Structure formats: structure tokens, C-alpha cells
Amino acid sequence: MMRGWLEHNPRRKIPLGCVTLIFRMGVFATILLTVVIPSFRNSDAYKQALAKAAGNSQVREQMGEPVKPSWFLSGQLQGNGSTGNANLSIPLSGPKARRGSIRAVAYRSAGVWRFTYLQ
Numbered sequence: 001m002m003r004g005w006l007e008h009n010p011r012r013k014i015p016l017g018c019v020t021l022i023f024r025m026g027v028f029a030t031i032l033l034t035v036v037i038p039s040f041r042n043s044d045a046y047k048q049a050l051a052k053a054a055g056n057s058q059v060r061e062q063m064g065e066p067v068k069p070s071w072f073l074s075g076q077l078q079g080n081g082s083t084g085n086a087n088l089s090i091p092l093s094g095p096k097a098r099r100g101s102i103r104a105v106a107y108r109s110a111g112v113w114r115f116t117y118l119q
Contacts, residue, residue: 037072037073046073046077049090049104050069053092062096063095067094068094070091082109082111083110084107086105086106086107087104090104
């Protein structure tokens with residue numbers, strides 16, 4: 001009976017497992033960066049929270065202009081037709097080398113986002 005390649009090379013199991021794990025993590029990161037984060041950035045809740053922060057005089061004074069969002073953000077975004085919920089944390093930076101973040105909690109009713117918490 002013929003034995004498999006891994007049975008002939010038992011020392012290769014751990015490196016092969018590590019390569020497989022790294023590959024799977026890379027696929028997950030690619031999906032995250034190409035699907036999930038852009039969907040957050042394209043949401044009206046994200047855009048409105050960012051616009052309110054950029055329009056706030058205290059934020060502009062502390063961070064300078066323009067206020068820019070950082071690449072990564074976190075939170076939850078759920079939508080179903082004209083209703084939905086958002087709970088976002090958006091990191092910001094400005095030319096004065098200050099960092100901050102927007103914490104936005106909102107709900108959408110009849111297609112309109114209303115913030116219950118925006119700081």
C-alpha cells in the first residue's frame with residue numbers, strides 16, 4: 001500500500017500548517033480591506049458623522065484643517081431598506097499632529113439617520 005507524502009515527511013506537517021494558516025489570514029484580511037471597510041465608508045452614517053466633525057469649530061481648532069479619517073475603523077453597521085443602526089468609532093487625524101476619534105451611535109428611520117450619540 002502506498003503511503004502519502006505527509007506520512008513520508010512528518011516534519012513538514014508543522015511548516016505546512018503554518019503556511020496554510022498564514023494564507024487563510026491573508027484571505028481574511030483581503031476580504032476585510034476590500035469589502036467590509038469600503039462598505040462602512042460608503043454609508044451615510046459614516047459620511048454624516050465625518051461631516052459633522054469637520055464642521056465643528058472645536059475639532060478644527062484642536063486638530064487643524066483638513067481633518068482626515070484614518071484607514072481603519074470599527075463598529076457595527078446594520079441596514080434593512082429604510083431602517084438601520086450604526087455604532088461606529090472613526091479615528092481622525094489632522095495637520096497639528098493630533099489624533100482623535102468620532103464615536104457615533106445612530107439609527108435610521110424612513111431613510112433618515114438620527115444620531116443618539118455623537119462625540
